[in-house]
Amino acid sequence: MFSAWCLLVPLSCALSAVPAMISSVSSDVSVMEGGNVSLFCTARGKPEPTVSWRAVNHPAKKYPSGEQLDIRGIAREQAGEYECSAQNGVSAPSTKTLRVTVNYPPTIREMKFTRSALTALLRCDALGAPTPAFEWYRGSKRLTAGHGTRIQTLGSHSWSWH
Numbered sequence: 001m002f003s004a005w006c007l008l009v010p011l012s013c014a015l016s017a018v019p020a021m022i023s024s025v026s027s028d029v030s031v032m033e034g035g036n037v038s039l040f041c042t043a044r045g046k047p048e049p050t051v052s053w054r055a056v057n058h059p060a061k062k063y064p065s066g067e068q069l070d071i072r073g074i075a076r077e078q079a080g081e082y083e084c085s086a087q088n089g090v091s092a093p094s095t096k097t098l099r100v101t102v103n104y105p106p107t108i109r110e111m112k113f114t115r116s117a118l119t120a121l122l123r124c125d126a127l128g129a130p131t132p133a134f135e136w137y138r139g140s141k142r143l144t145a146g147h148g149t150r151i152q153t154l155g156s157h158s159w160s161w162h
């Protein structure tokens, strides 16, 4: 009886502390600006781990703890990687990251016109996510490259020469 008791005590002590481990985290998500998004991060361990969140790009911003993080009316600046961290003091925290993409419609930020003796150069800068596609028009007529017109697009900028 006595020896069995001695064997059981270390066993129960070993089982009473289990390192925090994230068992599942939501997939990367895309949301329209102004929309709501819920992120999930489930953790196991003994004692019960605390799940906390941080935006990797904005480490100073505070988010409430919990397995579900609700972000309402998301702004484009809140796009990026989010990290959930589960800790219960038994070992180093367990962490996982996911990416939140915030889409918003394109807007033209700047339109520039430069004329020299021989050419006219137009430059258009636009913001949008995903990166906008550009189409050039003169009046209602779509401009295409060729016949003295050149068009070049690089990321959020597009140029046309005539």
Ligand SMILES: *[C@@H]1O[C@H](CO)[C@@H](O)[C@H](O)[C@H]1NC(C)=O
Pocket: 034, 035, 036, 072, 073
């Ligand atoms: C976001 O959540 C708020 C509050 O729950 C709700 O009033 C609003 O309609 C939601 N917005 C969208 C785009 O679902």
